[in-house]
Amino acid sequence: MDDATRVFPRDPHWRAPDSSRVPFWAYTREDLYREELERFFYKGHWCYIGLEAEVPNPGDFRRSAVGERSVILVRDMDGAINVVENVCSHRGVRFCRERHGNRKDFLCPYHQWNFDLKGNLQGVPFRRGVKQDGKVNGGMPSDFRVEDHGLTKLKVAVRNGVVFASFDHDVEPLEDFLGPVILRYFDRVFDGRGLKVLGYRRQRIPGNWKLMQENIKDPYHPGLLHTWFSTFGLWRADNRSELKMDARHRHAAMISTRGTGGKVAEVVSGVDSFKEHMQLNDPRLLDIVPEPWWGGPTAVMTTVFPSLIIQQQVNSVSMRHIQPNGHGSFDFVWTHFAFDDDDEAMVQRRLIQANLFGPAGFVSADDGEVIEWSQESFEQKPFHRTLLEMGGRDTEDADHMVTETLIRGMYAYWREVMGETA
Amino acid sequence: MSNWIDVAARDAVPADDVIGVEVAGRDIALYDVEGELYATDNLCTHGRARMCDGFLEGHEIECPLHQGRFDVRDGKALCAPLTENLRCYPVRVEGGRVWLAVE
Numbered sequence: 380m381d382d383a384t385r386v387f388p389r390d391p392h393w394r395a396p397d398s399s400r401v402p403f404w405a406y407t408r409e410d411l412y413r414e415e416l417e418r419f420f421y422k423g424h425w426c427y428i429g430l431e432a433e434v435p436n437p438g439d440f441r442r443s444a445v446g447e448r449s450v451i452l453v454r455d456m457d458g459a460i461n462v463v464e465n466v467c468s469h470r471g472v473r474f475c476r477e478r479h480g481n482r483k484d485f486l487c488p489y490h491q492w493n494f495d496l497k498g499n500l501q502g503v504p505f506r507r508g509v510k511q512d513g514k515v516n517g518g519m520p521s522d523f524r525v526e527d528h529g530l531t532k533l534k535v536a537v538r539n540g541v542v543f544a545s546f547d548h549d550v551e552p553l554e555d556f557l558g559p560v561i562l563r564y565f566d567r568v569f570d571g572r573g574l575k576v577l578g579y580r581r582q583r584i585p586g587n588w589k590l591m592q593e594n595i596k597d598p599y600h601p602g603l604l605h606t607w608f609s610t611f612g613l614w615r616a617d618n619r620s621e622l623k624m625d626a627r628h629r630h631a632a633m634i635s636t637r638g639t640g641g642k643v644a645e646v647v648s649g650v651d652s653f654k655e656h657m658q659l660n661d662p663r664l665l666d667i668v669p670e671p672w673w674g675g676p677t678a679v680m681t682t683v684f685p686s687l688i689i690q691q692q693v694n695s696v697s698m699r700h701i702q703p704n705g706h707g708s709f710d711f712v713w714t715h716f717a718f719d720d721d722d723e724a725m726v727q728r729r730l731i732q733a734n735l736f737g738p739a740g741f742v743s744a745d746d747g748e749v750i751e752w753s754q755e756s757f758e759q760k761p762f763h764r765t766l767l768e769m770g771g772r773d774t775e776d777a778d779h780m781v782t783e784t785l786i787r788g789m790y791a792y793w794r795e796v797m798g799e800t801a
Numbered sequence: 802m803s804n805w806i807d808v809a810a811r812d813a814v815p816a817d818d819v820i821g822v823e824v825a826g827r828d829i830a831l832y833d834v835e836g837e838l839y840a841t842d843n844l845c846t847h848g849r850a851r852m853c854d855g856f857l858e859g860h861e862i863e864c865p866l867h868q869g870r871f872d873v874r875d876g877k878a879l880c881a882p883l884t885e886n887l888r889c890y891p892v893r894v895e896g897g898r899v900w901l902a903v904e
Contacts, residue, residue, distance in 0.1 A: 484882050491848060493867040493882050501882040502848075502867020507856055509865065525868075 388762050393799040398790035399772040399783075404761040406587035406754060411797070412706035415589075418796050419685040420446030420703075425536060425543040425556050427687035427700050428452050428462055430714065432540060432574040433479070438496065441479040444702040444710075445544060445686070450533060451475050451485075452542060455496035462544035463498035464531035485530075498530035539569035541698075557683065558625035564632040564681045567674065568691055573719030577730055580713040582738035586750035587757070588685070588703040589793075591711060594746050595680050595688045595699075596631050596785035598622065599769050604749060607741040610657055611665060613637070622777040627795075628788030629684035635780065637677045663731045664741075667693045684789065694725070695732035707754055711747075713737050803891065803902035811897050814838065819862060819873075821853030824901055829890065831899065832873045834860045838892045839873040840901055846878065846885035 382388050391404045405411065420426060426445040429452045433441045440453035442465065449465035465475045467487040474487035484501060485494040493502040503525065508518030533544035536553035543553055554562055584591070594600070601614045608614035614635075621634040659665060669677070673691075681689040688699040695715070702710040715733045717726045735742045756763075767790075770782020774791050777784050794800055808824050814833045821843045822829050828843040830852040839860075843851045850866035857863075861870045861879065869883040876887035891902040 483884060486848075491866060493848070495881055502864075502869065504848075504850075504866045506868060507863070507865065510854060510856075 386760055386762050391761075393794060394801055396801050397772050398774065398787045398794060399767045400764040401767065401790055402761070403757040403763045403765070405793075405799075406589065406757040407706060407761045409706050412587075412703075414797060415685075416446045416703070421448075422547045423550055423796075424547075424685060425545050425550060425553050425683075426685070427683065427698065428535075428542040428544045430540055430574055430576060430698070430716065431460060431537060431542060432576055432716070433714075434460070436481065438481040438483060439479070440475070440482065440496075442475055442477070443700070445533070445546065447702075447704055448546075449473050449475075450544065453496050456483075459497075460535055460537055460542055461497050462533040462535050462542070463494075464533070464546075466531065467492055468500060468528045468530060469503075494530055498532045500525040500528045500530075539566065539571045540574050541565075541569050557630060558627075560623050561625050561630045561632060561681065561683070564623075564634075564679055565683075565689065567672065567679065568681075568689060568696060570672065575717045575719055575721070575726075577715040577717055577726070577733070579715070580737035582711050582747060583704075583708060584711055584747045584750050585708050586754035587706055588701050588709040589789075590750045590753060591688070591699075591701050591709065591746075592682055592684060592789060593786045594750065595633065595682045596789055597783060598633050598635070598780035598785075599783060601742075604745050605742045607735070607745075611659065613665075618780065620778065620780045622780075622782065622785055624774075624776060624785060624788050627792050628774050628785075629792040631682045631785040631788065633678075633680040633682075633785065634676045635678045636675055661731075663728075664734060666728055666731070668725070668728065670694070682785075682789075684792070690736070692735065693732060694728050695736060696729065697733070697736060707758065711738075804904055805893070805900045805902050807898050808901045809899045811838075811894050811899055814899065817857060819853050819855065819857045821851055825903055827903065829901065830862070830873075831892070832857060832860075832862065834873065838894060838899060840890040840892045841871065841873060841876050841887040845869065845883075846887060847883050852887070 382390055428443045429441055434452055434454040437454055437456045437458055440451050443450050443452050450462050451465050453461050455461055465473050467474045469490055469492045472487050472489045491504050495501050506519050508515040533546055534548045536543045538553060557565060602609050619636040623632045678692045686701050690697045690699060698714040700712040717729050737743055767783040767786050770784055774784055774788040806824055808822050814820055814831050816833055819830055819832045822831055830841050830843040832839045843853055845864045847869050848866040850864050852862050854865045855862050860872055860874050862873050863870050867882050870879040871887045872879060876889040878886050893900050
C-alpha cells in the first residue's frame, strides 16, 4: 500500500524542502525519540544540571537529570562541583533517592558499594572475602581494581553559577556551544552575581519534550493563548521585540520591551485589554520595578537546546529544566531564584510575580494544557503535520513577534542532526 | 580511674590476627601484632562492619566492608572512606590473661 495514504506511515521521512511543516510522527515515534536522546541529550550537547547556589557547602548534593538519565550534582570536600550518574557501577541501582542533602560519600543500599563525592569507588564489601573457620570465602578476583569501577562522571562546565554537564567528554566548550549571541543573553542574567534559590516547581506534562522548546520559541501565542497577559496588559503583539538565534538556530532569545520608554506607568497602563473592567484582587502581581541589568528589554526568554529555558519576565527569573521520560511525556522543573544583592522587597516581588508561572501559574498553566492537546492529535494521525508559516518559511532572526521563525530554526537544526533531510 | 577487666585468655588471640570480644556491653577488637596486643572498638566508624571480620596486615586493620584502614596502635583512620578514628583501649597481659581498661 502507498505510504502516502496511510495514517500510520511505514517508512516516514521528512520530504519537505524546508522546516515550515513538522510531521506529527516527529513527536510520536519511540525510535526517533531514542535517537533524539542519543544525539541531543547524550552526545555533542551541554545539558542544564542546576545552580551552584543549590549546593553551597562541601557534601551538598542535588539530584538532577540529563535526558532520562538520573545524575547527581555534588560539591565535594575540595569544594569542586561534580556531576556523576546515579547508577551504581555494581548492579545498576539508582542508589540516590533523596532529592537533595549533605553527605560524606555515596552508598548504594543493595550491596553497600561506597563512592566518594567525585564518583570514585572507595570500598566493596567483602572484596577480600569473608573469614570463616580459619579460611576466607569468596571475594572479588585478584585483578579487580576499584579504579576501574567508579560512577560514570560527566564533563562539567560552570558559568557564573550555572552548572551544565555532558556525558560526551569531547563536547565543544560551553561558550562555543552557546555562541556569542546567546552567550550575551546568558550573561545578562548571570553576570557573576551570587544567586539565591527561592523555590521549586515540578510538573509532568503529557507531551513531547520538543513542544516545550517550541512554546518558548513561539512569540505568536502569548497574547492569544494567555488571556491573563492580555487582560492585564502584559503582552501585546506590537511590543518592541527581537528574535535572535545562534549560528546553528538551535538556541534562541525572545526579547521584548513593553511600553515605549520602559517606565513603570507605561508598562502597566495604557494598553488595550479585552476586559478593561477586570481588576486584580492582589495588585502586587503587577508591582513591576525595572532593574538596571535588564539593559532595556522587560522580558527575555532564552531557549538553550535541548534542556533549558532561562526565564526573565520582568522581575521573575527562573530556570526551566526539561527532563523527558518517553516520547509523549516530560518533567518540567522550575527553579525560581533571586540575586544576593536583592533587597527584601525585591525578593518578595520576584516571589509574587512567580505566581504567573509553574504548573498552576496564571500564565504557564495554559502552556501545559495546549501541549497535552497537541500531543493527543499527534498520536491519532501521525501522517499529518503542523504548519509553521507565520512570518514566512525562512529561519532568519526577526525584529517583531509575528513569526514562527525560531521554531523553524530549531527544526532546521533538528533535521540536520537527525539526518531527516530531504 | 581505670577499671581493668579480664577479657580473654592470652592464647585465644592468634598470632598476627584479630578477634572480637564483648567487654562490659562493648564490642571490642583484640589484635596481635608480632606478639604485641592492641584493643580498639570493634565497629567501624564508617559503615556497619566489625574489625574482627577484617584483615590485619602488620599494624593496619582493613575493614571488610569498604576497605578503610586503621592503625590498631592508636586507632588512627588512614584512608578514605574513613573520616573518624577508632577508639583505643589500654591492654595488659597478666597471668596468661588479657586485661582491658575501660573508663
